[in-house]
Amino acid sequence: MAEHYSSFDRRGWRWLLQRLTAAFLIVVLAFHFMLLHFVNHAAEITFAGSQARMSQVGYFATMLLFLVTATFHGVNGVYNALLNQGLDGTAKRVVLALLVVASAALLLQGTRLALALTGMDVSL
Amino acid sequence: MSTQLPESERPDADGESTGTSTAQQGRLERKRAGTAERQAREESETAGEVETVPLEVYRYDPDVEGKRRPRFDTFHVPLEQGMTVLDALIYARDEFDPSLTFRHSCRQAICGSDALFINGEQRLGCQAQIADLDHPVKVEPLPHQAVEKDLVVDMEHFYEQMRSVEPYFQGGASEADAAGEEQLQSRENREKIKMSTRCIWCGACQSSCNIAAGDNKYLGPAAINKAYRFAMDEREGEDVKDHRMNVLEQEHGVWRCQTQFSCTDVCPKDIPLTEHIQELKREAVKDNLRFW
Amino acid sequence: MSQSYDRGLVEDFGRWREFSAGMWAWVLHKFTGWVLIGYLFTHVAVLSTAVYGSSIYTETIRELESLLVVRFLEVGLLAVAVFHILNGVRLLFVDLGMGLDAQDKSFYASLVLTGGIVVASIPTFLGGQV
Numbered sequence A: 001m002a003e004h005y006s007s008f009d010r011r012g013w014r015w016l017l018q019r020l021t022a023a024f025l026i027v028v029l030a031f032h033f034m035l036l037h038f039v040n041h042a043a044e045i046t047f048a049g050s051q052a053r054m055s056q057v058g059y060f061a062t063m064l065l066f067l068v069t070a071t072f073h074g075v076n077g078v079y080n081a082l083l084n085q086g087l088d089g090t091a092k093r094v095v096l097a098l099l100v101v102a103s104a105a106l107l108l109q110g111t112r113l114a115l116a117l118t119g120m121d122v123s124l
Numbered sequence B: 001m002s003t004q005l006p007e008s009e010r011p012d013a014d015g016e017s018t019g020t021s022t023a024q025q026g027r028l029e030r031k032r033a034g035t036a037e038r039q040a041r042e043e044s045e046t047a048g049e050v051e052t053v054p055l056e057v058y059r060y061d062p063d064v065e066g067k068r069r070p071r072f073d074t075f076h077v078p079l080e081q082g083m084t085v086l087d088a089l090i091y092a093r094d095e096f097d098p099s100l101t102f103r104h105s106c107r108q109a110i111c112g113s114d115a116l117f118i119n120g121e122q123r124l125g126c127q128a129q130i131a132d133l134d135h136p137v138k139v140e141p142l143p144h145q146a147v148e149k150d151l152v153v154d155m156e157h158f159y160e161q162m163r164s165v166e167p168y169f170q171g172g173a174s175e176a177d178a179a180g181e182e183q184l185q186s187r188e189n190r191e192k193i194k195m196s197t198r199c200i201w202c203g204a205c206q207s208s209c210n211i212a213a214g215d216n217k218y219l220g221p222a223a224i225n226k227a228y229r230f231a232m233d234e235r236e237g238e239d240v241k242d243h244r245m246n247v248l249e250q251e252h253g254v255w256r257c258q259t260q261f262s263c264t265d266v267c268p269k270d271i272p273l274t275e276h277i278q279e280l281k282r283e284a285v286k287d288n289l290r291f292w
Numbered sequence C: 001m002s003q004s005y006d007r008g009l010v011e012d013f014g015r016w017r018e019f020s021a022g023m024w025a026w027v028l029h030k031f032t033g034w035v036l037i038g039y040l041f042t043h044v045a046v047l048s049t050a051v052y053g054s055s056i057y058t059e060t061i062r063e064l065e066s067l068l069v070v071r072f073l074e075v076g077l078l079a080v081a082v083f084h085i086l087n088g089v090r091l092l093f094v095d096l097g098m099g100l101d102a103q104d105k106s107f108y109a110s111l112v113l114t115g116g117i118v119v120a121s122i123p124t125f126l127g128g129q130v
């Protein structure tokens, strides 16, 4: 019945953002793998090396954006998967809150880590 | 060849044409081979060796003791050329078990009442040729719908989804409508919506969709296609289209489609469902961008 | 009819053999997606050793990389990431309404390509180990 669907919330923005972040992530994830497995072998990674890379503004900014987009894309994907399984009502709101908290924690810790890798002291 | 008379009854089929060309000889030989084949078949039939197709049919009946737990019954139906699964079911019902229950009506892929799960795929019984199927032919009721009896499922939820998109023309785009006159559609526009008008409400697509199964509120491919048919019709006014897009943009609307293509694969009317749903997603995004 | 029979979950998962290309693509995309988001959390957690000093960071990575099982897991991760990327490209095209008729072929192509890339990368990933 039409009434079931009459609330006026437009959800297209999540769909669009999922696609836009995807396009960005395709490039950056491939670059990340190339750089840290082929150009620099994973076993030879040192703090000094990471610091040298993270000290370049462009690289730092890319990595931070990588973190943000990946978090959104991943967590939104999980949320979508649960909606597809019919998640609804209270359970849906709880899951959404949990996912938001988890993302916030990840972003916070990720940013802290990124700053630490530039050599900044971020220990609490 | 199948429509020709048997050679023996044809005048001068093997005429005394001594100086025949090679092409004609070839033709004659083929005719002879055909006759031999036909005779062999007739002989085997008269000998009681009728070719049959094993039909494994899902049986369930809450009112009958032995059928409360679903089981499969096998019927051996005599094969005929051009036989469909529906024909075979009708034969099984008429000759073997009058309690075998299934829906059908038109027998020509028009009414949409006999969508079944045949050899692991949603198809119309009247459209599925036995000759194209592996044997035994396994016939089950449509998945993801509660079974009422044998092959009959409860379609109410599907119809409800169809109705929720207001599946009727609402006009309002032209003066002709206001004046109560005939509303003409351009050729191009008719072409655009042509495929989407073909839906026969069989529910095969909805049954094949893994998301529709998980999320009960998801409109589903058929309803979205129905909405597409009207939203893309130029004879409907802007406000009607807006209203339609509102329904489609719900969380349980177009966004739930995961482009699995199951619906497009099974639709008996070959409607490009996924394509239509994708177009509506882009349309919705464009609409929203305009508002930002 | 007052009663009806609900066949339950067997519906979906009992029929995996009958899945078609688009369905498999979806299943694999979701699966690899779950792995990747799980890895993102783990990755940040492991690298967070950097917060506690440069030598702990370097040593943790060295130690992990010296384990053969970690190397194999990394190959697995590569496979997962490559498939998710390639099928993701396929999905972006589908979203743009392009090549919908070839969606099954493009799925097989992304599978084959994933396999090729992973096999070609094994020496680099296991290098210095085996």
Ligand code: SF4
Pocket: B198, B199, B200, B201, B202, B203, B204, B205, B206, B221, B222, B225, B266, B267, B268, B269, B270, B271, B273
């Ligand atoms: S869209 Fe195709 S499969 Fe779905 S109900 Fe209509 S005719 Fe049947």
Ligand code: FES
Pocket: B104, B105, B106, B107, B108, B109, B110, B111, B112, B113, B114, B115, B124, B125, B126, B127
């Ligand atoms: S009997 Fe009408 S569609 Fe098959």
